[in-house]
Amino acid sequence: MTGTPRPRRITSLDVARESGVSQSTVSRVFSDDKRIIPETKARVLAVAQELGYRPNASARSLITRRTNLVGLITSDLTNPFYPLILEAFTAQFHKVGQRVILFTAGTGEELDDLLPDILSSQVDGFVVASASLSSAVVRECLRAQTPVVLFNRTAPDSGASQVGCDNIGGGRLVADVLLDAGHSRPAFIAGRGDASTSRDRERGFVERLAERGITDVLREGGSFTYQSGFDGATRLLKHSDAPDAIFCANDITAMGCLDAARDLGLRVPQDLAVVGFDDIPAAAWSAYRLTTVRQPLGEMIRRSTIRLLELIETSDSPPTLEVMPGQLVRRGSTRPSNFSRSHTGGHL
Amino acid sequence: MTGTPRPRRITSLDVARESGVSQSTVSRVFSDDKRIIPETKARVLAVAQELGYRPNASARSLITRRTNLVGLITSDLTNPFYPLILEAFTAQFHKVGQRVILFTAGTGEELDDLLPDILSSQVDGFVVASASLSSAVVRECLRAQTPVVLFNRTAPDSGASQVGCDNIGGGRLVADVLLDAGHSRPAFIAGRGDASTSRDRERGFVERLAERGITDVLREGGSFTYQSGFDGATRLLKHSDAPDAIFCANDITAMGCLDAARDLGLRVPQDLAVVGFDDIPAAAWSAYRLTTVRQPLGEMIRRSTIRLLELIETSDSPPTLEVMPGQLVRRGSTRPSNFSRSHTGGHL
């Protein structure tokens, strides 16, 4: 029963013995203590390298109370928007020595079911990039003293810091681009009803349309998915009073919408204009050429990372709110401004 | 200097005092020790709940030598294949109490640059799902006693366990479907050259074509991206000796290929057949209707998870190799078998 269950790990004590210094010194070398003289440091590092020593993160965390782990909470990764930010966030966090633990709820699953896992994960902080995670989760994290940054979503009264895009302003931009191109029967295909982004984009859109005299806006529910865009558009377009322009809550929904229009034999943008939100790479594909509102993702992610790090260092920092403007990217799915309905030229 | 830098954490000792038991008992309650009688357990849990106690994972890991963290190494998340497996893997691992740390190299970055981070991350094991991670990383992990499962890739002589799809067999299926439909000038657009998947798919394809008398196969390099498919197809199709069928190393490449064909005014599948590999959700979109080889992802991921867990429990288990067959999924981007070249009906 006293065999070798696992080959014993190399610890700082092994390195200390082998290089003729104290364990404290080894520790200081690996925490980059400035007081260690170069010669000592070099010798310790050489021995460590030779023995294959790596500091034990658990032991370190136990004392420092930092795990160097951040949790990233997203919804449905089949929406290309999330892989995009996931990749950027992990790159950013790796740069500052934090590793990223992923929490995702696939389509259908409820993210709140992950709550126990999330709460016991002992990360230094969270980025909540899920559109639909309930505010309850956010509240629980904050109660547990764990800093939270909300990425492109709001959670009223949560006291969490937020970084986001001006979704209302973005919706307004879309209203203008459609009215300027001469459209008169706009429609909106929503994302999940519990998502602040969808609500805000719709609100800006409807608000601006009303300001310019259009109060009758068709609407379909949706779920930020390709299929919901396809189905929503099919219903709208088969209607006797079909819209001549559809704003979708995000790009992937708009792509489903475009495919539905194509299947019905409609010409885009002559018969129907379509606008999305996000500017994911696929929006530029020649199958879609989607006009959309680009979110300043790079900047949003950089700010979120910095903000979360600040909160981790000084946990009593008051919550902040940063909102950045989106930018309209015109492509082939909309007509140019001042387009008169009599034009019939052009091609998909 | 003796202020309250951070509100002290609730420890098992606090719970012990408050519920009138020893610290050991609290620990046993939270590690689900069967010997604790229900009354004691209930009391301890009630107090813990009230105090908001959560066991400290670092302290636990320090003793158990398990972090309950697995590393998932992927490449470029803009290829929808990776988000797909990422989501499935995190779901699987969460079920068995493991959390997932993500390592990704975005387009252009070299994954090997992450090596130091990867090695010091102290996870219980790795799933390497990156097509292009060098075998050096795998070797280093194994040297550090950390179990590794290679997902849908090989690493010769690494000694790591592998779970994958029969890429060679898949390539052969594609050769048959194209020849059966009457094509005679096939081409291949590759993925990254350092990826075993691309090489194997090409090998099966070329091998089977040769068996059926076709030895002249056009070829373009690529990188598993939409753009490389678009560019490769454009070059191939503008050639005087253009192919009448293109097999792409994966679906996203095939989608770029289809868009290039569309832009050139070609009819699919009459003028050109296109086949991909993976069967990502977008392959079924009406803009593409891509014929492809479906990988049995669910099963592959389930097996990988189980295998890695086995290796974590008993690290001296010998490496295994599991290969599962792919399945051809016919859609609109290829003609049916026995299609005679004289047919000109049908539509995209």
Next chain:
DNA sequence: CTGAAAGCGCTTACAG
């Protein structure tokens, strides 16, 4: 500049 020693918050033999 370096060392001896306390302690982070748990798990787990060892007793009883």
Next chain:
DNA sequence: CTGAAAGCGCTTACAG
């Protein structure tokens, strides 16, 4: 069924 105690592998005052 429960408790006292050792110890996991580090960091970090405190000395010198």
